[in-house]
């Protein structure tokens with residue numbers, strides 16, 4: 001195997017064209033644990049849209065309904081600040097995890113890695129064989145065997161990409177709507193059909209062929225790692241002190257060429273004894289991004305740990321201690337103590353704790369009934385005449401949403417004394433409104449009042465109340481409606 005070049009990506013040639021990687025299989029401690037992790041994550045991804053918690057889909061980001069449900073909690077468009085806190089916790093959490101455990105997300109939990117490594121590459125191994133056989137198959141001239149192997153592989157890839165695309169879509173349209181969509185013909189649902197087909201083809205292209213190029217070219221997270229990592233972050237690292245000089249790297253120099261006494265040379269030779277790296281390049285063969293970890297921390301490394309398992313296997317064979325490549329930090333590799341809790345990690349932790357506390361407070365004190373009163377903009381007020389002369393009418397729109405998991409009965413009325421002396425009256429379309437869980441409705445409310453109420457200033461705020469019944473209990477919610485009339 002040739003040495004990867006130093007001044008360009010291992011996956012591009014000197015003209016910048018793609019060099020396809022034939023990744024070798026590996027067994028070992030991390031491989032076994034990654035298999036389990038990938039299986040659990042894939043299962044989670046597939047079943048989550050079908051699980052209901054408090055009557056809501058486990059995870060749903062419904063754009064048409066402007067609703068986000070997350071493990072039984074439901075957020076709506078007006079809950080933007082709460083969603084902001086969830087996103088902030090996720091982003092700072094990722095920064096904290098990276099600062100402590102490096103790119104553990106990339107190697108263990110990123111969907112790109114999980115699906116390529118856990119599904120697509122396995123199918124490839126199964127149909128086309130190990131890395132050498134796959135390379136030979138690609139380089140071989142066209143034959144019926146090559147054609148059928150490739151066809152079979154891409155049909156399986158397509159089926160799996162389609163399943164993933166449907167499951168992905170279920171997170172946005174809801175599992176029930178997905179079932180409705182797929183039970184109709186494409187011509188009845190052609191927009192949905194085109195969207196799902198487009199996502200399937202993008203996934204097929206990415207997981208089937210583009211692969212590690214996505215991490216290098218598209219994903220911004222790899223670029224951020226240089227600012228998120230420090231000397232105390234855990235990384236997949238090669239122990240240079242132990243491994244170097246690697247086997248075959250020492251020049252054999254004859255004493256006469258140096259012109260130094262034999263005794264001195266022997267001492268130097270002792271100091272320059274070969275390190276533990278046997279230069280087998282097995283760590284490069286198993287690397288899904290084609291890099292040589294012995295060159296130090298690189299942007300392309302997704303910390304998949306394949307090179308750790310590969311090198312441990314070799315160390316076992318050559319009867320040397322495992323861990324020449326291992327999870328470690330730059331500080332530990334330099335013989336220093338690793339400090340996990342430094343200013344940055346403590347700051348991240350406080351920010352997460354702060355955001356989490358605010359989020360918890362906001363969720364626990366959230367109103368059951370979300371109610372917004374908006375004035376009809378085109379006509380601020382209307383002066384009545386005839387029998388109703390001396391009265392003014394204001395029109396409002398009440399946007400209401402039931403933010404609970406139970407049905408709600410609502411009745412609006414005016415709270416003010418004005419009602420008692422009959423100077424103001426609330427007129428509404430329905431005296432009792434029924435809202436299903438999560439449902440939103442808009443109702444017109446008219447307030448008819450004596451013009452004396454706004455005399456002088458032209459305005460008068462009065463309280464409007466919504467009595468609502470929830471699970472057999474009565475509650476109240478109050479809003480202020482600003483009555484408007486002429487200034488004089």
Ligand code: SF4
Pocket residue numbers: 238243276277278279280281282283284294310311314324325
């Ligand atoms: S697998 Fe280990 S021994 Fe082999 S080249 Fe890589 S670091 Fe050296």
Ligand code: SF4
Pocket residue numbers: 236283286287288289290291292293300301302303304305306307308
């Ligand atoms: S260098 Fe090792 S950990 Fe990094 S991507 Fe390659 S195999 Fe995975």
